[in-house]
Amino acid sequence: MSLAVAAPGGSTRPALAAGIGCYVLWGFVPALFITMGRAGATPWEILAQRIIWSAPLALLLVVLARQLPEVWAIFTRPKVLGWLALSTVMISINWTVFVWAVNNGHNLEASLGYYINPLLNMAVGAALFRERIDRIGAAAIALAVMGVLLQAVALGHPPLISLAVAGAFCAYGVIRKRVDASAQAGLLVECLFLFPIGLAYAGWLHAHGGLFGRAVTSSLLLATAGPMTVVPLALFAWAARRLPFSTVGFLQFIVPTLGFATGLETGEKLTPLTGLSFVFIWIGALVFMFGAWRAGRRRRVAQLATGQSPA
Numbered sequence: 001m002s003l004a005v006a007a008p009g010g011s012t013r014p015a016l017a018a019g020i021g022c023y024v025l026w027g028f029v030p031a032l033f034i035t036m037g038r039a040g041a042t043p044w045e046i047l048a049q050r051i052i053w054s055a056p057l058a059l060l061l062v063v064l065a066r067q068l069p070e071v072w073a074i075f076t077r078p079k080v081l082g083w084l085a086l087s088t089v090m091i092s093i094n095w096t097v098f099v100w101a102v103n104n105g106h107n108l109e110a111s112l113g114y115y116i117n118p119l120l121n122m123a124v125g126a127a128l129f130r131e132r133i134d135r136i137g138a139a140a141i142a143l144a145v146m147g148v149l150l151q152a153v154a155l156g157h158p159p160l161i162s163l164a165v166a167g168a169f170c171a172y173g174v175i176r177k178r179v180d181a182s183a184q185a186g187l188l189v190e191c192l193f194l195f196p197i198g199l200a201y202a203g204w205l206h207a208h209g210g211l212f213g214r215a216v217t218s219s220l221l222l223a224t225a226g227p228m229t230v231v232p233l234a235l236f237a238w239a240a241r242r243l244p245f246s247t248v249g250f251l252q253f254i255v256p257t258l259g260f261a262t263g264l265e266t267g268e269k270l271t272p273l274t275g276l277s278f279v280f281i282w283i284g285a286l287v288f289m290f291g292a293w294r295a296g297r298r299r300r301v302a303q304l305a306t307g308q309s310p311a
Contacts, residue, residue, distance in 0.1 A: 015242035015243050018238050018239040019236070022231075022232035022239065023232070023252055023255050024254055025232040027254055027255045027257070028228075028258060030102040030110070030259045030263075031262050032228055034102055034103060036103075036211075036221055036222060037103040039221060040211045040218065041210075042103075043100045044201070045202070045205055045210050046099050046103070047099050048201045048202040049212060049222040050099070050198075050229050051198030052199055053223050053225055053229075054191045054229045054230045055191040055192060055194075057226050057227055057231075058190075058191040062184045062185060065184050067182060067184055071185045071189065080180055080181055084186055084189045084193070087186070088193045090168045091168070091169075091172045094165060094169045097161060097165055098110055102259075102262075105268055106268075107259060107260075107262055107263035108260060108270065108274065109155075109159055110162070110165055111257075112162040112278065113159075113164070113166040113256075114165065114252060114255045114256035114259060115256045115281040115282075116147075116148060116162055116166040117252055118253055118288065119284060120167070120170045121170055122137055122140070123141055124174060125244065128174060129177075134295075136288070136290065136291030137291055139284075139287050142284075143287060144281055147278065147279075147281035150277035151274065151277040153273060155274075176240055176241070177240050177241060183238035184234055186237060187233055187234055191230075239251075253285050260278070
């Protein structure tokens with residue numbers, strides 16, 4: 001279980017900084033969506049506005065990076081376009097479930113999904129990218145499985161929200177790591193796939209009493225869904241191509257910690273059994289982080305011993 005490997009053409013530090021930045025921003029997204037809901041927006045309007053405002057910002061990133069030719073090239077490569085269409089489906093599932101969950105009193109269950117996801121990433125990293133899982137990693141996964149089982153008992157049914165959030169985002173990360181497209185160009189193509197759907201629904205909603213357009217303050221609030229989507233997603237896609245999949249999962253613990261705090265702050269009930277399920281997940285996260293730290297320390301010692309400069 002490695003903490004990091006050198007990014008193509010340079011140090012891992014920029015990739016780690018991008019990964020940390022994206023997850024901190026994502027950690028504040030639930031509070032933003034809850035604020036929008038309290039202002040009168042439905043989860044579906046929030047989702048539509050998120051899609052609409054993401055597209056122009058994604059285009060801006062591509063223009064600044066001078067990657068428009070790459071975007072045109074993607075549309076001439078059916079295989080790449082097909083993979084990006086699939087990644088669009090995965091991120092759409094993640095967005096839909098997450099927005100609905102945080103605005104319907106299920107923020108704790110959604111945050112559990114993001115605690116599960118890093119450990120799921122580690123398992124997928126071993127299966128698809130040949131990243132080694134040692135005994136510490138296996139113990140972390142076992143603790144996470146126990147946490148999920150306890151959550152299922154506490155809910156009286158499988159934690160479908162948690163599993164949908166974790167599974168869809170894990171699949172998205174796998175596809176974006178393997179698809180032959182840069183972070184910004186791929187993100188713009190995904191946004192272009194979704195834009196007509198979001199625009200059509202927002203137009204219908206505007207004619208039937210939607211929140212957007214009724215007041216400047218509420219309209220600006222909904223528009224912030226764009227930058228809070230595109231900026232961390234672009235950072236994630238860029239970092240995911242330069243870091244081991246297990247490292248991406250390690251950083252992701254930032255998101256559910258902030259989401260968990262938001263759930264408690266907004267008055268969601270934490271039962272003893274649900275709390276116990278989180279304890280198992282947290283212990284698994286700590287075990288995982290210890291293993292990643294130990295692996296990173298060993299790698300740095302080995303680099304120093306061979307005269308290499310640690311990344």
